[in-house]
Amino acid sequence: MKNPLILLVDDSRATRAIVSKMLSGYECEIIEAANGALGIEAARQNQPKLIVLDMTMPVMNGVEALKALQADEVLKHIPVIMLTANSNPEEMEQLKALGATDYITKTQKPRLILERAIALIGLQAKPGTLAA
């Protein structure tokens, strides 16, 4: 069976590196995009099992990208975890109302992304790794 594909959309290469490294011990493939527009394009081409989507990005931000995903009949079923620098509960609820499956603030431990990914798409640890 093919490994699940996870799409990371964040303009920060550093944040993408942290998330990719964290997921490297698990049975999944990772593709990356540096803004919302590139993320939508990558989602259309690859149809990932999960999208991790940053909020504040140039060209197309996370909210615009989330709306575009929800407007697409094929892509709207893909779970989306919003990654945000901000922890305002009102805005978080708005994101859920717009169709985000979940949200994680960047001041929370990055490991939360992993826990949500395990819960949402049944991510499995690679045999022989520390995560196993």
Added chain:
Amino acid sequence: MKLPTYEQDLKLFIDDAVVTVFDTMLAMELSPSHRGADFSPNQPQVIGMVGIAGSVTAVICLRVSESFALHLTQVMMGFGPDAFPSGNDVNDVIGELTNIAAGKLKSCFRVPGQPCNLSLPTIVRGHSLDLESMTGTERHSFTFYQADERIVVEFYSHHQQEDSL
């Protein structure tokens, strides 16, 4: 040192935001300090700046030496000690750290029902850098240490409440 209430609150917010960001993203423990910390004129620096617009109008600046910025980049991007990060990598890391600190501050200043937005990060690099605020803007400066390295956080805010009086 006794601080006015606004500055006391601001110090608490900024201490929490900056200490949390460095702990979460870099596993580094920062110590807030009352010592002033001007950089020497010829010391190259990297400054990340993010604007906050909404219930508060402000700019937060995170200033570190270039050598410490390189170290932060190596740690955050998981580079080995021999790898030399590019200028873009350094900008990315300092910008992201400033952005996350600004996001946490934004939630501290939250007024229910009022939107508040962050700008994309801007990076300034060089030496002998002085930031000056416009009339009507207050400057607050806070210093942190990680071992012997300084992190200076400056907060420039425009008081809307005073304007409305």
